Amino acid sequence: MAQISLDSVSKSFGSVNVINDISLTVNSGEFVVFLGPSGSGKSTLLRMIAGLETIDTGGLTIGEVRSERLAPGQRNVAMVFQNYALYPHMTVKENMAFGLRNIGMSAADVDQRVKEAARMLEMEELLDRRPAQLSGGQRQRVAIGRAIVKEPKAFLFDEPLSNLDAALRVRTRVELAELHNRMKSTMIYVTHDQTEAMTLADRIVVLNNCRIEQIGTPMDVYLKPASRFVAGFVGSPG
Ligand code: ADP
Numbered sequence: 001m002a003q004i005s006l007d008s009v010s011k012s013f014g015s016v017n018v019i020n021d022i023s024l025t026v027n028s029g030e031f032v033v034f035l036g037p038s039g040s041g042k043s044t045l046l047r048m049i050a051g052l053e054t055i056d057t058g059g060l061t062i063g064e065v066r067s068e069r070l071a072p073g074q075r076n077v078a079m080v081f082q083n084y085a086l087y088p089h090m091t092v093k094e095n096m097a098f099g100l101r102n103i104g105m106s107a108a109d110v111d112q113r114v115k116e117a118a119r120m121l122e123m124e125e126l127l128d129r130r131p132a133q134l135s136g137g138q139r140q141r142v143a144i145g146r147a148i149v150k151e152p153k154a155f156l157f158d159e160p161l162s163n164l165d166a167a168l169r170v171r172t173r174v175e176l177a178e179l180h181n182r183m184k185s186t187m188i189y190v191t192h193d194q195t196e197a198m199t200l201a202d203r204i205v206v207l208n209n210c211r212i213e214q215i216g217t218p219m220d221v222y223l224k225p226a227s228r229f230v231a232g233f234v235g236s237p238g
């Protein structure tokens with residue numbers, strides 16, 4: 001079942017075209033990676049799905065509803081940013097609870113969801129700390145936890161591992177794959193890193209110059225690249 005579809009979506013900032021006629025469908029439960037070099041439009045595309053950027057032309061549908069009829073808060077998606085975007089004055093627990101309190105969930109329900117997510121991410125001992133008292137990796141877990149408690153229909157990740165050191169990047173990547181297996185939720189994941197794309201994706205959307213170069217499974221993209229650009233970018237053999 002289609003969870004999110006884009007139909008000929010385009011966008012310009014001023015006179016600069018940054019998204020050019022993009023159509024794609026993300027199915028329910030699918031892990032889709034937007035892979036492309038810096039400036040290829042990955043973040044803009046993700047932000048459009050989240051409702052943080054407007055669309056100039058074309059259509060976006062989320063769970064069968066046209067995006068014009070859905071405010072960002074009604075989209076049932078949770079975004080995890082590269083820089084974590086935690087509230088510095090709040091504890092971990094408060095950071096995770098904030099979005100739920102805002103939609104009027106009872107304190108007991110909020111508490112239960114926060115505890116459950118903290119257990120899942122093995123960070124129960126961090127709940128009373130503030131972001132300044134956490135390592136980069138721990139901050140990223142909090143950002144992921146804050147998305148999990150919303151029980152969203154889809155997770156949107158924007159280069160979530162790029163500020164972590166190499167060892168932690170691998171560990172967190174494996175954990176994200178496990179999280180996806182366990183929650184069976186739809187995930188859209190933006191990266192410029194071929195290894196992340198190859199290891200995480202059910203399907204990869206290769207972006208370049210504001211356009212889609214190819215959509216396919218990791219094996220398709222690697223073994224049957226649709227263009228020289230794709231072959232070079234993913235390091236295809238031959
Ligand atoms: P990526 O995430 O792939 O690096 P982005 O989606 O951030 O790419 O950016 C795509 C293009 O849009 C870039 O050329 C960038 O400079 C431009 N861009 C992004 N946001 C804005 C903005 N708010 N105003 C003007 N140009 C922007």
Ligand code: MG
Nearest residue numbers: 042043044158
């Ligand atoms: Mg980006």
